[in-house]
Amino acid sequence: MLTPQWLDQLRSRVTLSALIGRSTRLQKAGREYKACCPFHNEKSPSFTVNDEKGFYHCFGCGAHGDAIRWMTDHQGLPFMDAVKELAAEAGMDVPAPDPKAARIAEKRDTLHDVMAAAQDWFKASLVGPEGGQARAYLATRGFDAHTLERFGFGYAPEGRQALKEALSRFPEVMLIEAGLRIAVEERDPYDRFRGRLMLPIEDARGRVIAFGGRILAAGKTDAPKYLNSPDTPLFDKGRTLYNLHRAAPAARQSGRMIVVEGYMDVIALAAAGIPDAVAPLGTALTEHQIEMLWRHVETPILCFDGDAAGQRAAMRAISRALPLLRPAHSLRIVRLPEGLDPDDLIKARGPRALEQLLGEAKSLVEVLWEFERDATPLVTPEDKAGLKARLMAHVDTIQHPDIASLYRRALQDRYSEFAFPRREKTWQSRGAAGFQPRQARPGSSRFGPASFSAPSSPESITRLNTRYGQASGSRDALSAAVIAGLIRWPCLLPRHAEALARTPGLDPRFEILVECCGDTAALESDALTTILRDNGLDEPTVAEYAGLRFGFLIQGTEQEQAAAELAQAVDLLVERPVLEAALAQATARFESELSEAAFAEQQRLLKRKLEFDSRLRQMATRHAS
Template sequence: MDELRTRISLSGVIGRSIRVTKAGREFKACCPFHNEKTPSFTINDEKGFYHCFGCGAHGDVIRWMTDHQGLPFMEAVKELALQAGMDVPAPDPRAAKVAEQQKSLHDVMAAAQDFFVRSLADERGEQARRYLASRGFPPGVVREFGFGFAPDSRTALKEALSAFPDAMLIEAGLRIVVEGKEPYDRFRGRLMLPILDPRGRVIAFGGRILSAEKTDAPKYLNSPDTPLFDKGRTVYNLHRAAPASRANGRVVVVEGYMDVVALAAAGIGEAVAPLGTALTEHQIERLWRLVETPTLCFDGDAAGQRAAMRAITRALPMLRPGHSLRIATLPKGMDPDDVLKRDGPPAMEALLNEARSLVDVLWQVERDALPLATPEDKAGLKARLLAHCETIQHPDIKSLYRRELTERFGELAFARKERAPFQPRTGGQSRGNQGKGPWKPAPPPLGADDKARMLKVGNGPSTILLSAVLAGLVRHPGQISRHVESLARLQPEDSRTAALLDALLAMADDAQTLESASLEPILIERGLRPPSAQDYAGMRFGFSAGESGQASDELAEAVSLLVELPAVEEALAAATQAHETAFSDDSFAEQQRLLQRRLALLARLGQMGRARAAL
């Protein structure tokens, strides 16, 4: 490898892909790894590395071939060795034999490609040329992608490649053997498209049928798996898409190679496609070498949705930090070419930019898969979501997916129904006020600003409610002894409030019996100022305003709220953490119980502040 680096001109290799200019002893260019207008990408042949001062891209000639050209490491070494006139040592005789066999098959595939291209250009390819014109593919795109034509003959390819034995044509997937019959050409009467490896060599073909009369033949036909071609590992157009994806940070995966060509003709050069199969784990890994989040673009029909779901289920076990998929869904019944012809490239770009995250699509597909009319239906949805989460191998991502999907499920399954607004009775008394005087309307709801002040809490209890309670105890000192234990558990954040509370508790411990009129001067003498209405945001509480009828009960409820609310908050946090770990029905039920209790306490806390409006 050291010899390889010394024989290869780094600037020469990079100059085949981007425009470089001489700058002293170095070369400069606009960085191919990020968009820029002023060149910050330098190439130093003497030191054998490139470096971008804009994005930090750095490496040698092998790194260039892997990062920019998208080649696997060994493929990059082999490609550079070929350019340098060097032989890569074969690891063992069997591997050397396979390499020699593949070299011969590459010659066969190159000859077949030449034959298909010539056939497209002569009179036999007239129908195929008309089809290409109907698709709107410009001549440059037709040449770049290597379109050809396979004549409608069982022996045309064999005759054209007579220099190669029939066994090699069969091994390359160009001829078919049927027991008891003569072998015949696999591709007949089809528009041909070569499938290339990352080094740009033909390894297989795809053919589209042109005759509408052959209804029993498949519309698209690909080469079978051969020593050169593995459908599950090959990504169509990867060698062309890699440079474009490095420049804009995006890879678009469509369903077929004709979609790739249509997008390329529209200026979207980073499109690739699987080959007759759903996206495989190997193909996803190849795509992740280019970008961390490839965009999958599927047709809007049922088949497209099934393809999206198959890709999701394949990707879930492989997810790792920063690596995922995005899903773009086309309008129903349309493929990329339809969108481009009807609405133009900007519309296609808009659809790609609106691609949704993997978790969003997973949630929507499973949510809409079956009716959710009964509890059993909803339980089935939960089971399906959890089954998907269990396939994720990375522990952090698994936990986050479970949390995200269960939160969405909870919002769906336990959604609160809006109740009709309360309508007071007319001409009579409300049920709660029977025997207690004429009916009065309920006080108006607490305003948003008032409620925010009312519920303002820190690490301790509500400062507003605590101030009101202390004011109430100063006015009704006989109630202090009833709540000594509860009051002693409070830990006010404000030092003056804490000192006042300690003084009141000390008076209760001394068994001092004080009148409200004498208590306030004593506190003032000690430098303790009893709370006023301004300390609790101008709210009016019955026990703090001096009303004696219900002061005892209201003070007891207020003190209870001061103690219980922080305890419920703490228990809810612990239950939420336990649910994320155990994720059982019991843990979920406990979390919901505490949540409902918290909401009830906050609602009662807010109702206490309505006294001002009622008065």
């Protein structure tokens, strides 16, 4: 007899990628392999093979299984022939089946047949004498008959052997393999689902591959409220989204897909006329599920409960999404009122209230900022430094360099505005130039030892030049190039003023340019040069940024291209002091502690510094002839 233990041993001896690789070209992708699906025509790979789990899965058509299923579904072999062929290769002897098992094998019942039969039995039990408690519970949810039929509600009666007796035409090994029965050592197997309201979980083709059951007996405090099927050759909970086969067509019409916490939330939304919702199955949203969502919409909406658990679930999903982010693909997040789930909100305020919240979904970067800002009290400088460290740790997980740079800048801007509130400014008119920076008390400058004002004598200019010379380390080629770019393209100055104003230790000429943004007169290159000169400062010469071939410095560059490259250069300029300060701090810590953790942190930041330098070189030589 083929016991579950024997079949597991057979699967463990088969390297699935080697088996599938004989007829399908596989490409290594991290811990998995990927390929164009052999079960349906496609141009981009959506078929994955995982040797650790022993499963293959297609995100496009839903094909899923193990080595045995590959031999039956792809190679077209009967179940026993597939087992014998794999066993021969693995050097295992196949136990002789009894006559009854042989006759069953000849009928070629599959696990899909088992699951379909179980679903029919659960549905019949719901309307039978034993289903009264389940029907009473459904009446409290307010679902109409159409919703009950559409989602296939059923009932699993009490009794450890009830399902086995109802599905007696299937061998016990198949019921166990399908996750419907539980096998334990030295005890008889028993039914997994007992006394529960049942819901079928279906694949992308609408076939039943698993079940979810909600307990009905209030006294069973030791039993889980919701119980799902275990992973089987048909079902991998980390690669399955509940209701995807219904939500995907609806999403093509609405242009959105909503992710809620559980399948009862999905059904509540569908009953309220919102059909484009899916749910993970008892786990946090996985990387595979995020990729599945992105195959249908570019920015799915997470709609989790407003309680602490719901927000933790949202953050777990965000943490898993950050390394995967790519252009135009992200997440948006809705936070429901505290204490309400989607069903509660719909019942209390109607579907329109939920639709309004969905329309106000926040961006991933905004939710990331708010979550970390509100995570702990921010009273001391150390508290605020901890906030910045947590934000940058999130940014470090983003693999796409452009997105990482944009996130770093966006979060640094929010942090600077929070930690260093900007003071009110007063503006004065100034003769032909039409502008004069504000007079400020010594020591109040954001960029150097003191604020800037128009020098009134040669002695004043000498003092300014002496003071600015102390910051000559900041007056490097990148700073000079950005200043020259802002003077060449004065219309682009306002969009970068805030970021530059909040960045410490920059070339003093930046403060003069930033102050110009408060003037009502139109910014012009000649006026900016004049203002710099009136403050004892010169326009950068070509020699200051020799070797840097930025597009915004080249004659004839289109404004759109200049704006894009100038934005990238400013990002680097803003990022650099933060990175250098963190590296200096980590180096000092390592030199004082000589600990492994301090060394690892220093090495991580050194790697970031090398990556930064590489990005700068690539940008600066992009237009080299």
